[in-house]
Amino acid sequence: MRARLVGSLALIALVFGGAAPVVAQDRAGLTADLDTILSAPALAGADVGLVVRTADGQTVYSRDAGRRQQPASNAKLVTSVAALDVLGPDYRFETTVHTTGRRHGPVQDGDLYLRGTGDPTMLAADYDALAKQVADQGIRFVSGRLVADDTWFDDVRLGVSWAWDDEPFYYDAQVSALTAAPDTDYDAGSIIVRVQPGANGKAKVTTEPPTDYVTIANTAVTGPAGSANTISVDRVHGANTFTVTGSIPVNGAATSEWMAVWEPTGYAAALFRAALGRHGVRVLGPTTRGAVPTAGAKVATRRSMPLRELLVPFLKLSNNLHAEILVKAMGRATKNQGTWSAGLAAVAGRLPAYGVDPARLSLRDGSGLSRMDQISPDQLASLLGAARGRPWFPEWYEALPIAGKTDRLVGGTLRNRMKGTAAEGRVHAKTGSLTGVSSLSGYATTADGQVLVFSLVTNNAVGVNLKAMEDTVAIRLAQEGSAAARTATSVPDLEGQTSDVECSWVKAC
Structure with missing residues (x-):
């Protein structure tokens, strides 16, 4: 797995400190272009924070970057960095x-x-x-x-202020020291409910792994060839009865739903x-x-596997349960208490070394699912900048999603974004999505070989394609120093719905 994730040695050398020293540059064009992108009418009423810094910490661009916001899965940047410090890259369960x-x-x-x-x-x-x-x-x-x-x-089992309506789904599964995953995405506490066309007008339902721990209540039918697939899977609250309803066409492909078990x-x-x-x-x-x-x-x-390898499915696929399990593991390691409170205290204790004041943020979980999490783009950028000096940074950097790389365990949640652009392969960043919230924070290697650290977090968005806005920003950063960067940037069309959840959580992107 690790061999497949190694990118260009030249690019890695740049990011890991092998580039020429950063020199003062005229970034007026970049500033103007970023202002233009963030002036899109669709962003009116949204709370957008963006900061861009050079590798040595000089601020290139800042807009409302000190305002605390819900980070969504950008919280995993904090959790993973703290886990590497507290537990160590060789930590094993x-x-x-x-x-x-x-x-x-x-x-x-x-x-x-x-x-x-x-x-x-x-x-x-x-x-x-x-x-x-x-x-x-x-x-x-x-x-x-x-x-x-x-x-x-x-x-x-569940974090503070997690949405009740997400509870049946695997990305909101329960946390336990004893758990199981259905496949090598390692979605702990979940099973796969698979629905296929069946005989006698019924749909066939199986689970992966097969287990008698759950009960299937199946009323789904097999519909005519070419009919719509209307299969729906849910779980009864407080129990392990999974209800399967709807219709699947007789010639249709199987429908698979990843679902959280109860207990x-x-x-x-x-x-x-x-x-x-x-x-x-x-x-x-x-x-x-x-x-x-x-x-x-x-x-x-x-x-x-050691934590250094677990980072790949954790960060590439934005695995919530990995984050929460690591938080509780940190609590055990530091206070002999496998709790969120002990683990988050361990996280907070590591932040000053990254230039982040824990008194000026709020983290109530490790994954970013909690609506009570609050952190600013400035704080995320400080974390990203300081992380470059850690001995484990090369593996952590490669574990971040990489723009436009189609392999799920390379591109991760960015695998279908920024393909064929200047950002492809040159932007390593963590995504984040909740209803009305989107974030993208990481590193962009520019056309002239400089490393830019950036954090872009948006809250309170309605009817906005925030991913398109984030991509436009990241592409412009990657173009810096090229002829393309001297071309006037236009206001992007951002009409459309923002993502409610991380794309990897629906297993389709």
């Missing part, structure tokens, strides 16, 4: 299995414990591998219970119990929750 009591041949007296520390990359196959480790030790019967230990984190600890435990059964290990007692006793003996272990 560990999932373990423990026994209590004595062994009598194939019979294990006492309970079997499954203990998690928040690993968001655990798949059904990983729980199967843990079960195999247990079976390989000769255990065939466990006389007691299967106990799920999720005590590494607290049991507060991911039980989901992980169910996958593990099923895997034990496949490997010939029978647990006689029920599944419960509890902490591993001090005397528990470890019989199986699975370690995650």
Whole structure:
């Protein structure tokens, strides 16, 4: 994966400090062009903040950049930087299995414990591998219970001020120290509900991974060839009943919806119990929750990829659960408390080293889902500028979405933006979207080889294509120093709806 993400060595050298020293330049043309872009009539009434700085911190352009705004997923810039400092690039999550009591041949007296520390990359196959480790030790019967230990984190599952109507969907899934993802996007706490044309007029519904932890209430039908696909998947609040309604044409492609489960600890435990059964290990007692006793003996272990590699799906695909799990992991690492409050205190403690005063912002979660998050473009730009001096910066920079690069794990949320422009491959930036909110912050390497740090955050937008505005700004930054930059910039047409959620969250862009 890492090999595929390495860009031009020359470009990387520029961004990582290999460029010639920045010299004073006449940026009057750039200033005029940015003013023109931000004067678009569609932006009237919106709160737009933009700052552009050189790599050595000189301000090139600033407009309302000190005003705090909701950052949406630009909050992940703060979370990822703090996690690299607090946990370290080599940090790994560990999932373990423990026994209590004595062994009598194939019979294990006492309970079997499954203990998690928040690993968001655990798949059904990983729980199967843990079960195999247990079976390989000769255990065939466990006389007691299967106990799920999720005590590494607290049991507060959802963040402050998260929207209730997003709760059934995977990008708003619940946070637990024991969880599972359905595929290698690593959307922890989720399953995929897949709907296909079926026989006898009904639609066929399956889940990935297959599990009896959820119930499917299916009233969907198979419609005539060429008819509209009206399939809808929802989840009953407080339960794991997924309702599937609507119609799918007989010749239609399968519809897949990524959905959040209710109580991911039980989901992980169910996958593990099923895997034990496949490997010939029978647990006689029920599944419960509890902490591993001090005397528990470890019989199986699975370690995650290091944080330096997790950065790729985290930042490229704007994975909310990765952010929240990292916040709670930081709380555990610094205060032995796997809570949002302890983790956010750890984040705040790192910000002064990046020129950011934590008393002048508000972060209530790690992903930017909270409407109570407040940070200014100036503060984001300070973070971005200071990050360039960190030893882990090359990998973090490459983990940011890259404009116009179509591979999902290279271009990420920018893969379908700015293709064929001066910004393609030269803008590495984090996107962000909520209803009325859009943000783009990162780095642009100009045509004359300079690195510009920028942060653009817009709030209170109605009926505006904010992504088009952001792209126009980023392209203009990448053009700086070229003949194209000397061409007059016109006011862009921004009529249209702003995105309500990150494009990666709907799996379609």
